Amino acid sequence: MTTETDQFLKSVDSSERGPRVTGVAISDEVMLETKDVNVYYGDHHALHDTSLAFHKDEITALIGPSGCGKSTFLRSLNLMNREIKGCRVTGEILYDGHNINTKTENLYELRKSIGMVFQQPNPFHKSIRENITFAPKRHGVRDKAVLDQMVEESLRGAALWDEVKDKLDKSAFALSGGQQQRLCIARTLAMKPDVILFDEPCSALDPISTLAIEDLMLSLAKDRAIIIVTHNMEQASRVSNRTAFFYMGDMVEYGETEQIFQRPKDKRLNDYLTGMFS
Amino acid sequence: MGNSQTTAAQEARIERSMRNDRIATGVLTAIVALVMAIVVSMVLYILAQGVGQLFQPGFLTEASRANGTEGGIAYQLFDSFYLLILTLIISLPISLGGAVFLVEYAPEGPITKIASTAIETLSSLPSIVVGMFGFLMFSVNFGWGYSLISGAIALTMFNIPILTRVIQQALEDVPSSQRDACLAMGLTRWETTLHVLIPAAMPAIVTGVVLSAGRVFGEAAALLFTSGMSSPARLNFLSLNFASPTCAWNIFRPGESLAVHIYKIYGEGSPEAQHIVWGTAALLMICVLLFNVLSRIAGKALARRMTAE
Numbered sequence: 001m002t003t004e005t006d007q008f009l010k011s012v013d014s015s016e017r018g019p020r021v022t023g024v025a026i027s028d029e030v031m032l033e034t035k036d037v038n039v040y041y042g043d044h045h046a047l048h049d050t051s052l053a054f055h056k057d058e059i060t061a062l063i064g065p066s067g068c069g070k071s072t073f074l075r076s077l078n079l080m081n082r083e084i085k086g087c088r089v090t091g092e093i094l095y096d097g098h099n100i101n102t103k104t105e106n107l108y109e110l111r112k113s114i115g116m117v118f119q120q121p122n123p124f125h126k127s128i129r130e131n132i133t134f135a136p137k138r139h140g141v142r143d144k145a146v147l148d149q150m151v152e153e154s155l156r157g158a159a160l161w162d163e164v165k166d167k168l169d170k171s172a173f174a175l176s177g178g179q180q181q182r183l184c185i186a187r188t189l190a191m192k193p194d195v196i197l198f199d200e201p202c203s204a205l206d207p208i209s210t211l212a213i214e215d216l217m218l219s220l221a222k223d224r225a226i227i228i229v230t231h232n233m234e235q236a237s238r239v240s241n242r243t244a245f246f247y248m249g250d251m252v253e254y255g256e257t258e259q260i261f262q263r264p265k266d267k268r269l270n271d272y273l274t275g276m277f278s
Numbered sequence: 279m280g281n282s283q284t285t286a287a288q289e290a291r292i293e294r295s296m297r298n299d300r301i302a303t304g305v306l307t308a309i310v311a312l313v314m315a316i317v318v319s320m321v322l323y324i325l326a327q328g329v330g331q332l333f334q335p336g337f338l339t340e341a342s343r344a345n346g347t348e349g350g351i352a353y354q355l356f357d358s359f360y361l362l363i364l365t366l367i368i369s370l371p372i373s374l375g376g377a378v379f380l381v382e383y384a385p386e387g388p389i390t391k392i393a394s395t396a397i398e399t400l401s402s403l404p405s406i407v408v409g410m411f412g413f414l415m416f417s418v419n420f421g422w423g424y425s426l427i428s429g430a431i432a433l434t435m436f437n438i439p440i441l442t443r444v445i446q447q448a449l450e451d452v453p454s455s456q457r458d459a460c461l462a463m464g465l466t467r468w469e470t471t472l473h474v475l476i477p478a479a480m481p482a483i484v485t486g487v488v489l490s491a492g493r494v495f496g497e498a499a500a501l502l503f504t505s506g507m508s509s510p511a512r513l514n515f516l517s518l519n520f521a522s523p524t525c526a527w528n529i530f531r532p533g534e535s536l537a538v539h540i541y542k543i544y545g546e547g548s549p550e551a552q553h554i555v556w557g558t559a560a561l562l563m564i565c566v567l568l569f570n571v572l573s574r575i576a577g578k579a580l581a582r583r584m585t586a587e
Contacts, residue, residue: 083461085386111464118462122455125478125584134473135463171584184459191463 020218022059023258025241029056031225032077032114032195037091037101039072039081046072049091050251052244054195059217059226061236061257064246065277070229073246074197077227078114079107095195112139115188116197120204121180123172123187128155128164131172131183132190139191150190158186159216178209185216196220198228202235214239233273237261245269321563328560331553338561341512346543347551351558353509356526357426357533358565361505362495364430364529365437370487372434373441374476380442381449382471401439406499408435413503424532429505433494440493444486448479481581488573492566498537506532507542536562 032054039047047069054060062070072081079100081087093101100110123131132154133147141147151168155161160182164175172183181201188196198217202210210232217226217239230236236243236257243260245253245268253266264270271277331337340350376397384390412432422428452475460470476483510524510531517525525531534542536558544555 078462080458080462083457108464108466111462116458116462118455118458120453120455122453122459124456124459124474135460135465138465138469138473173584187459187463 020221022218022239022241023237024256025055025058027055027057027241030054031056031095032227033094034073034077035092035094037073037076037089037093039069039076040088040090041084042086046249047076048249052251052254054225054227055241056225057221057223058241059221059228059239061240061243062227062229062246063231063233063236063243063272064252065272066231068246069249069251070244070246071199073251074199074227074229076101077195077197078111078116079105080116082107108139112191113193114195114197115191115193116199117181117184117188117201119200121177121184123175123180123183126172127169128172128175128183129168132187135187136190154186154190155183157189157220158182159212159219160186176209178205178212181205181209181213182216185213185220189220193224195225195227198226198230200229200231203231210235233261245272247272324556324559324563328556328558331557332560334557337554337557342509342539342554345546346508346539346554347546347548348554351536351539351554351561353513354534354536354539354558355561356513357505357509358495358535358537358562360526361426361429361433361501361533361535362491364426365433365494366487366491368430369434369437369441373438373445376438376442377445377449378471378476381446382467382475397439397442401436401443403436404499405436405497406502408432409500409503411435412500417504422530424504424506425530426505426533427529429501429533429535430529432500432504433497436497436500437490437494440490441487444490445479445483448482448486449475451482452478478584481577481584484580485573485577488569488576492569492573495535495569496537496562496566498535498541501535501538502541505534505538507534507538508532509534536565 030053033052035051037047037050038045050069050073052060062074064070075081076089077093079089079093081089089101091101092099095110095114124134126134129151132151133141136147136150141150152161152165155164160179163179164170164183167174172180175183181204185196185201201217202213205213214235217228220226228236228240240257242255243257244251245260245264245266247268253260253264253269260269261273264273337350338355339352341353342351343349376393380390380393384393409432412428412435416422416428416431417424420428456474456478457470460474461467465473512524513526514522514524515526518527519525520528521530522528523531540555540558540562543551543558
C-alpha cells in the first residue's frame with residue numbers, strides 16, 4: 001500500500017496543476033445547466049424542479065441524506081436515467097447551448113462529452129490497455145499509434161501511468177481497488193470529456209486511495225466541469241467550489257461551498273450539517 | 279413452585295427440540311446416503327458389465343455388423359458426436375439471441391412473460407412427442423426422411439429452453455455496473471452486450487453449454503423417428519460428396535446415436551449381443567460423465583483467465 005501511495009504522490013506533479021482554490025467560486029463560465037428538471041420512477045416523483053448551473057474549472061458537490069435525489073439528479077445529466085425502465089425526466093438540460101433532454105439527442109456522442117465514474121470501481125474483464133482503448137475503438141479510432149498515445153495520456157491524466165506502464169496487458173482485475181478506480185477515471189478521460197460526473201467515487205475505497213482520487217479530481221477540473229455526489233462532508237468541503245444540498249427530492253440550497261458549510265441558510269441544511277440526521 | 283414448574287416445562291421442550299433436530303439430521307443424512315448409494319452402485323454395475331467390452335479389439339473402431347449384434351460401434355459413436363455438434367450449431371445462436379433479448383432488450387410486459395412461459399413449456403414437452411412432431415414435420419412434410427438433420431432439429435427443440443435459461447442466468451449474473459460503464463461511455467446496448475456482457479458471462483455459458491451437451495448426447499426418444507435407428511453400413515469419412523448416402527458428413531443420411539443403439543439392440547433381445555449393449559452403455563455413461571467434468575474445468579479455467587493473472 002505504501003509503495004502504491006509513494007508512486008502516486010510522485011506521479012502527481014503538483015507544479016503543473018498550480019494551487020487550486022476550493023471553497024469559493026472561481027469561474028462564471030457555465031458548462032452545463034439544468035432548468036426545472038423533474039425525475040419520476042413510474043408514479044414516484046423522485047426529484048422536483050431542480051435548476052442548477054455547473055461551471056468550467058469548478059468542482060460542484062451534491063450532498064444530502066440517502067434517498068434525497070442527488071444521485072438521481074446526477075444520472076439525469078448524461079441521460080443515464082433513460083437506461084432505467086420506467087424512469088422519466090422532464091425539464092431542460094442545457095449543454096453547449098442546447099437542450100439535450102430531447103428524444104432526438106444522440107446519446108452516443110453526448111456521453112463521450114459527459115463522462116461518468118461510478119461508486120464501485122467497474123473495470124472491464126479486459127487488460128489495462130483494452131480498458132482504455134475499448135470505447136474509443138468502438139467509436140471508430142483505429143490507428144494503433146493514436147490508441148497507444150491515448151493509453152499513455154489517459155493513464156498519466158489519472159496518475160496511474162507509473163504504476164502500470166510495465167503491465168498494460170495484464171488484467172485490470174489484478175489492480176487494487178484504488179488503482180481500479182483511477183483506471184476507470186483514465187478510461188473516461190480517453191473520451192476527452194468536458195464534464196465528468198462522479199457518483200460517490202470513494203465510498204468503496206480506503207482512506208489513502210480516497211485522498212488520491214480527491215487529488216486527482218482537483219487536477220482534472222482544469223478546463224472541465226466536475227460534479228461529485230458524496231456522502232462524505234469533509235470530502236465535499238475539501239474539493240468543491242460550490243455545493244448543492246438535496247433533501248427529500250428537493251434541491252434545498254445551493255451556493256459557494258464555504259457559505260454552505262459555514263453559514264447555511266436553510267434549517268434543514270443546518271440540521272444535516274450538525275448531524276441531526278444523516 | 280410455579281417458577282420451577284415453568285423451568286421443568288422449558289427443559290422438556292428444549293430436550294424435545296434437540297431430539298427432533300437429531301432425528302431430522304439422521305433422516306436427511308440417510309436420504310442423501312441412499313441417493314449416493316443408488317448412483318454409485320448403478321455406475322459401478324454398468325462399468326463392471328461394460329468396461330471389458332470397451333477394450334475388445336475393434337469395438338471402438340469398427341462398424342457394427344449383422345444388424346448390430348456383431349462388430350463395433352464406431353459409427354454410432356461418430357453419429358452421436360456429429361448429432362451433438364449439429365444440434366449445438368443450430369441451438370446455440372438461437373438460445374443466445376433469445377437470452378440476450380429477454381435479459382437486455384425485452385420491455386417488461388406481456389410479451390416477455392409469454393416468451394418466458396413458451397420457453398418453459400418447450401422444456402417440459404415429453405421428448406417422444408418432440409420426436410413425433412419432428413418426424414411428421416421434417417421427415418415427412420419436408421421430405422428429409424430419417425436424417426441427421428431431422429434428429430438435430432428435434433434435439434434443438436429441447437436444447438433451446440435449457441440453453442436459453444442457462445445463458446439468461448449467466449447474463450443476469452453480470453454486475454449491472456458493467457452495463458453502466460459501457461453505456462456511460464456512449465456505447466450502444468448491442469456493443470455493450472457483444473463486447474462486455476457476453477465475454478463476462480462466458481465461463482457460466484460454457485459450463486451450461488457443455489452440461490446441456492451431456493443431456494443431448496444421451497437422448498434417445500426424440501431420435502427414434504427422426505434420425506432413425508441405423509447408421510449406414512459403410513461410411514466414407516474422406517468423401518466430400520455431401521449428397522452421397524455413404525458420406526459421413528452428409529446431414530441428410532440416417533444416423534444412430536449410442537442411446538438409440540442401446541434401445542434397438544436391447545429391444546431385439548438377442549442374447550448373444552448383450553455384451554455390445556453393456557459396452558455401449560458404459561461408453562455413453564463415460565462420455566456424459568466426461569462432459570460434466572469438462573464443463574467444470576472449462577468454466578473454472580475461463581473464469582480464472584478473465585478475473586486475474
